[in-house]
Amino acid sequence: MAVRAVSLDLDDTLWPVLPALIEAEHCVDRWLQQHHPDVASAWPIEAMRELRDKIARENTHLAHDFSEQRRLTIRHAFAACGIDDAPVDELWRIYFAARNNVELYPDTLPALERIARHVPLVSISNGNADLEVIGLHHFFHTRLNASGVGVAKPHPQIFLAAAEALAIAPGDMLHVGDDPMLDVVGAREAGLRTAWLNRTGERWSHGPAPDLEFADMAALAEWIDATVSTDS
């Protein structure tokens, strides 16, 4: 398989996202308890989470924009307490900082160093992780997310945008990610080669198998080392 570039999912591919999301919710909650205790008691973490889910369901036009969903959630929570000028920007900054305070999987950094030596990397994420804040941006030629492109994975357009950014054919790009539907099925339908990053050792049960499957980023780096250097 000739691979000229790699596109990478971020959340749950390079770091576990759940601990950062939970901590971000707690940071927002602590700030509310301190500055708006009435809002904090009306919207404990679980209620705020349900409100966000409801807002996501009711605003399908924002399906590609988690950040705007969250800002809307804050506005609703404050409005329900009779406060019209919600401190949206301040709370967004608090959430965003904690959400990007991720702990990389131990294999991520050495693997990115190895892979970036052989092929250009593009990030493709539906979430609002910021590689610059996380400190990994220098590995990536292009960084794409759903809110910037205007569609979310598995829409083919976001994968095609990655190939376009490098001026290569979709079939020359390998997309790597943990999510069977969003990453593997989505990328395959856009004409990319696919690798499933299967850290938990699940069985594939989503139709045609991915071209490749890796247990972690180190295994991907080994494959790139062996394949791309001999191909080129």
Ligand SMILES: [Mg+2]
């Ligand atoms: Mg993911």
